[in-house]
Amino acid sequence: MRHVGVWRGVAVFTLANIALALTITGVAMRLAGLEHRLLGYTIALTCSITIMPPLIAGLLALIQRLDRAERALHRLARTDELTGLPNRRALLQAAAPAHSGDGPTALLFIDIDHFKRVNDAHGHQTGDEILQYVSAEIANRLRHGDQLCRYGGEEFAALLPATDAATAHDLAERIRRHLARTSIVLDNDDRVSVTLSIGIATTHDVDTARIHRLIDRADRAVYRAKHAGRNCTRQA
Numbered sequence: 399m400r401h402v403g404v405w406r407g408v409a410v411f412t413l414a415n416i417a418l419a420l421t422i423t424g425v426a427m428r429l430a431g432l433e434h435r436l437l438g439y440t441i442a443l444t445c446s447i448t449i450m451p452p453l454i455a456g457l458l459a460l461i462q463r464l465d466r467a468e469r470a471l472h473r474l475a476r477t478d479e480l481t482g483l484p485n486r487r488a489l490l491q492a493a494a495p496a497h498s499g500d501g502p503t504a505l506l507f508i509d510i511d512h513f514k515r516v517n518d519a520h521g522h523q524t525g526d527e528i529l530q531y532v533s534a535e536i537a538n539r540l541r542h543g544d545q546l547c548r549y550g551g552e553e554f555a556a557l558l559p560a561t562d563a564a565t566a567h568d569l570a571e572r573i574r575r576h577l578a579r580t581s582i583v584l585d586n587d588d589r590v591s592v593t594l595s596i597g598i599a600t601t602h603d604v605d606t607a608r609i610h611r612l613i614d615r616a617d618r619a620v621y622r623a624k625h626a627g628r629n630c631t632r633q634a
């Protein structure tokens with residue numbers, strides 16, 4: 399549809415320019431009292447047709463560059479710079495297509511435990527690397543169609559379409575157990591382990607408006623996991 403619009407625009411632009419060239423020529427010749435109208439119109443038409451292709455090519459190149467810039471901006475606004483994952487805004491927008499009608503949608507809210515201590519002990523730079531590592535490990539354990547985002551700080555959210563509470567719980571526990579038994583080897587050969595607290599909420603009706611309620615419920619479940627001692631999963 400976008401391309402049809404561009405070509406329509408080019409056609410209108412071309413015709414408008416030819417009409418403008420002919421009109422200006424006609425008026426100028428009348429004012430100058432010149433008689434050779436046919437010759438004048440032929441020159442105007444030839445000139446406008448000659449300059450039209452490079453003008454249109456330049457115009458199309460400009461439109462393409464603007465289009466690419468707009469898409470890049472759109473992508474940047476929806477992507478977390480550190481992990482390359484979609485960000486919270488992208489998750490909220492993804493909620494509508496997630497409603498597939500194939501059963502409930504589950505949301506995992508995943509929070510790294512005591513991440514402040516990791517930063518304090520190893521530095522912010524290492525903390526960043528651990529966030530990248532953890533995000534990749536979570537992403538590797540999700541299924542095709544699941545959507546993981548970095549919700550903020552040391553929090554991730556995964557939207558799982560067509561997933562009931564039991565399946566979501568199995569998936570969450572697989573992720574949690576994997577991270578708990580993994581040592582992350584740092585550049586200086588130090589080893590760090592992190593654990594996760596995970597909250598799960600499910601719903602039959604997820605859409606852009608209701609996703610906030612689903613996230614709140616999963617967030618409250620994480621809070622309960624933290625209070626239960628961390629490194630565990632809780633259902634809303």
Ligand SMILES: Nc1nc2c(ncn2[C@@H]2O[C@H](COP(=O)(O)OP(=O)(O)OP(=O)(O)O)[C@@H](O)[C@H]2O)c(=O)[nH]1
Pocket residue numbers: 480509510511512513514515517521522523524525526529550551552624628
């Ligand atoms: N390295 C790094 N740290 C971050 C980033 N975003 C947030 N943090 C840190 O994450 C830590 C979160 O700390 P808290 O909210 O106290 O939570 P916590 O220490 O994980 O404790 P619990 O959640 O209660 O287990 C803070 O120290 C933030 O500075 C980031 O992009 N990079």
